[in-house]
Amino acid sequence: MSEPAEVVRELWNRIQARDWDAAGELLAEDVVVDWPQTRERIRGRSNVIAVNRNYPEGWTIRVLRVLQDGDTAVSEVAVDHVDHGTFHAASFFEVRDGQVARGTEYWVDPPTGDPPAWRAEWVERY
Amino acid sequence: MSEPAEVVRELWNRIQARDWDAAGELLAEDVVVDWPQTRERIRGRSNVIAVNRNYPEGWTIRVLRVLQDGDTAVSEVAVDHVDHGTFHAASFFEVRDGQVARGTEYWVDPPTGDPPAWRAEWVERY
Numbered sequence: 001m002s003e004p005a006e007v008v009r010e011l012w013n014r015i016q017a018r019d020w021d022a023a024g025e026l027l028a029e030d031v032v033v034d035w036p037q038t039r040e041r042i043r044g045r046s047n048v049i050a051v052n053r054n055y056p057e058g059w060t061i062r063v064l065r066v067l068q069d070g071d072t073a074v075s076e077v078a079v080d081h082v083d084h085g086t087f088h089a090a091s092f093f094e095v096r097d098g099q100v101a102r103g104t105e106y107w108v109d110p111p112t113g114d115p116p117a118w119r120a121e122w123v124e125r126y
Numbered sequence: 127m128s129e130p131a132e133v134v135r136e137l138w139n140r141i142q143a144r145d146w147d148a149a150g151e152l153l154a155e156d157v158v159v160d161w162p163q164t165r166e167r168i169r170g171r172s173n174v175i176a177v178n179r180n181y182p183e184g185w186t187i188r189v190l191r192v193l194q195d196g197d198t199a200v201s202e203v204a205v206d207h208v209d210h211g212t213f214h215a216a217s218f219f220e221v222r223d224g225q226v227a228r229g230t231e232y233w234v235d236p237p238t239g240d241p242p243a244w245r246a247e248w249v250e251r252y
Contacts, residue, residue: 037234069193090216108163
């Protein structure tokens with residue numbers, strides 16, 4: 001398993017399975033993951049696993065698509081949480097030697113409130 | 127210009143240039159764009175252009191990367207706004223015949239407040 005898209009799809013599968021040791025095998029020891037929406041940076045395999053492992057429970061991951069271009073795979077996932085609704089993430093993962101070496105993930109919370117009124121005439125809600 | 131990544135890169139360039147007619151040429155007449163973070167759906171070229179054209183001014187787009195897999199291009203952009211800080215978007219665009227036919231964009235606002243305390247021991251801020 002060395003194609004970036006395959007590695008990333010399997011990473012999500014192992015996270016969903018809460019199989020933390022197996023998920024860690026798909027991360028480089030010195031992996032760095034950025035979350036721009038909160039300006040959080042997670043350095044190192046053990047920290048990335050710790051954040052996922054300790055994420056408040058009740059979540060189910062649905063992988064919507066995984067694309068690949070060169071060393072980079074991009075995934076789009078929905079995460080349904082029993083208490084908080086559906087989150088989404090678009091994740092850019094750079095893969096080297098079958099492991100994620102670098103990640104940038106755009107996490108989007110479930111909607112709260114209404115979008116800005118100035119654009120209401122051109123959009124619909126779904 | 128028919129490669130999806132090329133079309134998407136040029137779309138961002140034309141939006142940045144506020145060249146709305148030229149930007150519209152890169153969108154299918156019946157394009158549909160979803161924004162999952164607000165559950166907004168924008169149907170049709172003229173509505174997509176209207177939303178961009180009417181977005182409160184003061185913004186500058188930086189294209190961070192554009193990847194491509196088959197008919198789909200994925201872009202990562204930062205949008206610096208003079209009044210509101212830096213937004214980001216991860217956008218999946220399906221391109222047919224040199225035009226964007228379908229889009230899903232994950233827009234992330236500038237951070238407000240601190241991230242959840244439960245994960246502070248494993249992350250740093252940047």
